[in-house]
Structure formats: C-alpha cells, structure tokens
Amino acid sequence: MLYTEKVMDHFNNPRNVGVIDDADGVGEVGNPVCGDVMKITIKVDNDRITDLKFQTLGCGAAIATSSIVTEMAKGMTLEEAVAITKRQVADELGGLPAAKMHCSVLATDGLKVAVDDYLKKHGRAPIAGEILSEDPNFDPHAEEAEQAVAAETCHLHE
Numbered sequence: 186m187l188y189t190e191k192v193m194d195h196f197n198n199p200r201n202v203g204v205i206d207d208a209d210g211v212g213e214v215g216n217p218v219c220g221d222v223m224k225i226t227i228k229v230d231n232d233r234i235t236d237l238k239f240q241t242l243g244c245g246a247a248i249a250t251s252s253i254v255t256e257m258a259k260g261m262t263l264e265e266a267v268a269i270t271k272r273q274v275a276d277e278l279g280g281l282p283a284a285k286m287h288c289s290v291l292a293t294d295g296l297k298v299a300v301d302d303y304l305k306k307h308g309r310a311p312i313a314g315e316i317l318s319e320d321p322n323f324d325p326h327a328e329e330a331e332q333a334v335a336a337e338t339c340h341l342h343e
C-alpha cells in the first residue's frame with residue numbers, strides 16, 4: 186500500500202491540530218467500521234469559515250484527510266464546505282489507496298456536522314445532507330470492492 190508524499194507530509198505534520206475553545210460549530214463523528222473518531226471545531230463569520238481545528242484519533246489516512254480538509258475549507262462559504270466530497274479530499278492529497286478511501290469520510294462528515302451545528306445554534310435549517318458515517322447502510326468497503334472489480338476487468342482485457 187503506497188501513500189503519496191503529500192499524504193505522508195500531512196500525516197507527519199498535520200495542519201490545524203487542536204480545538205478552538207470559543208468555536209461557533211463543533212462536529213464529532215466516528216467511523217462505524219474501525220472505530221476511529223474525529224472532532225472538528227470551526228469559526229464562522231458572515232457564513233464563511235474563517236478558522237478550523239481538528240483532533241483525530243485514527244489511522245494515518247484519517248489524520249492526513251482531516252488535516253487537508255481544514256486547509257481546503259478555510260475561507261469557504263458554509264455551502265462550499267459541506268459540498269466537499271471524499272473524492273476531492275483524496276485527489277487533493279494526490280490519491281489514497283483504495284482500501285483507505287473510506288477514511289476520508291471522517292473528514293468530510295466531521296466538517297458537515299460542524300456546519301450544521303453552527304446553523305442549529307442560530308435557529309437555521311441544516312444544509313449538510315447525508316452524513317455517511319451515520320448511515321447504517323454505509324459500506325466503507327464498497328468503493329474498494331468496485332475498484333478491485335474494475336482493476337480485475339482491466340486485467341482481463343489486457
């Protein structure tokens with residue numbers, strides 16, 4: 186299993202680690218399969234995320250994806266932040282091994298929960314939509330299986 190240099194950089198030197206004490210929104214999520222957990226705190230000004238910090242108790246991919254998502258979301262509007270997909274997070278890191286794609290769900294879900302927490306505290310409707318890690322039907326290995334089938338298919342056609 187190979188990690189890109191960027192994944193290793195964000196794993197070894199994670200950005201924006203910690204907790205914002207006077208956070209405007211807090212998101213805490215757990216991966217139902219492996220039990221890894223992530224907490225993200227955000228500051229919001231005029232519906233734009235001005236600061237984020239995270240704490241992730243998890244694998245290297247979970248730490249790297251949490252770190253990069255804080256960099257991606259800083260300065261975004263709330264709508265833009267909740268639209269970040271796990272695929273975009275992986276792409277920003279130069280890719281993740283198929284078996285680790287599900288780890289990036291923690292980062293995007295944590296951010297979504299934090300945004301909705303902010304909106305809820307202000308009496309506003311949630312915008313994050315589906316929180317994958319809370320979905321009882323979420324299969325973190327579905328993508329891995331899909332990619333394995335695709336790889337096998339390619340191989341058969343060589």
Ligand code: FES
Pocket residue numbers: 216219220221243244245246247287288291
């Ligand atoms: S193995 Fe749990 S998030 Fe990566």
